[in-house]
Amino acid sequence: MKFKLIFFTFFILYSSVSAQEGTLPVIVKTVVDTLHQSKENMLPADSILKGNYNTENSVYQKSFAPDFQKKYNSKDFDYQVLKPHESLWERIKRNITRILRKIFGDLDPLTANRYTFNVLRILGVVALAFILYYLIKYLNSKNGNFFFGKKNKKLAPTSSEIHENIHEINFPELIQKYESTKDFRSAIRYRFLYVLKILSDKNKIIWMPEKTNQDYISELKDENSKMQFLDLAYIFDYVWYGEFSLSQSDYDYYKEKFQNTRF
Template sequence: MNRQKCLYIILLVVGISMNFASAKTLILATQDAEDSIFVDTEPREKRSFEDLKDRYNGNEFIYERTSENSGWWTRFKQWLSDLFKSLFDLNSDAEASNITDVILKLFYISIFLLVVFFIVKAILNKEGKWVFGKSSDKSIIPVTDIESNIHVADFQSLIASAESENNFRLAIRYYYLWLLKTLTQAEIIEYDVEKTNSDYYYEIASEDTKEKFSYTSYLYNYIWYGEFDIDETQFSKAKTAFTHFLKSVKS
């Protein structure tokens, strides 16, 4: 036997010996591990869980949202997204959702602007005033204060407004106060809110003017203080008397 073969035989014997030793060590280790495991042989109490679905059916236990268990707003947005996806032929749910969010934001802004518009309009219509400003039209005076402010009142506008509402009694009241204003400006009378018709009558020097004033005063007292409802025909006759008197004073 040559040296090379002897060397192969020696290496084979050594390898087999080492494998045998390793296998023996592994077996012993496995046996030691099995000997160290504690086996509990005590009897086990069987436990049961009842009504789990009833106890854990709250909203916080829903981990997957569907159209059935989502809120109405979420379902509405989903419906809008599906609608826009169909209308605009979108390929992505995310893109449809983004468009929905943009449109809803624009809707919120529009509602806000409308609310602001109506608030501002309401403020402006309240006797022509801003919240922190003065009156935008000095001729707009509460009815109860007209007698104290006849010199700044725009009676033409007030009469036109009363006529448009078919408030003929109020229109006659404005005509009479307008007449007092005109007579004062013509220095025929001296206006005072405390004076009576008789006081003004005796201040007038012209007999013709006295006669016209007496008649218009009668119409005013009968219609306004008498609280008689008048129709358009009766109002037209009274209006003619006042307008003719006003024109004669101005001329």
């Protein structure tokens, strides 16, 4: 019994010692920072300069051209930020947008641009209408001769003829004079001026030297008078301002037109 107890105790002690001898050692890894450099073995730069440091490298003094600053005055070296030039069209759009914002309050950019475009389109149509109106009025002042005929400079009335007072002219006498000399153009002209005098005496038009035939047509109230006057005005323009010679038969035809007209 004692022998078994001693053997059991010896077995336990032997197992404990064997377990301690078989345990693996713990390996501890040491991480070294390769970027870290100790300053213990390094000398400051000031100490190197104070120790009469010498180098074999050649040192050259840098020199600049006397006018080296001129090249920096060009636009390539101008870094100043300038406000872009605003055109007339852009100023107009900006002012219209500002007015719309005052009327309708704050608007988002898309709505403001749409309103501005519509306003500009309306203004463009109105401006075009005015231009066409004055262009047509100018062409009518030429008695339709701008497109349909060439003015005969030799037969163009002088300033004295244009401004002569129709109420002081003896038309029958002048017309007979030009008919006798075969000056049919002048005869047609005074027949037409005689028509203006008749209309003025009947208060159907207000005669003025600077007025055009289109002005007189607009003053006539009834359509019959307008059509008759328009027919006679066409004959006058064709004969007086055109480059067409009149024969006796041509003149007799136009003369009958004037004589058969009743206002």
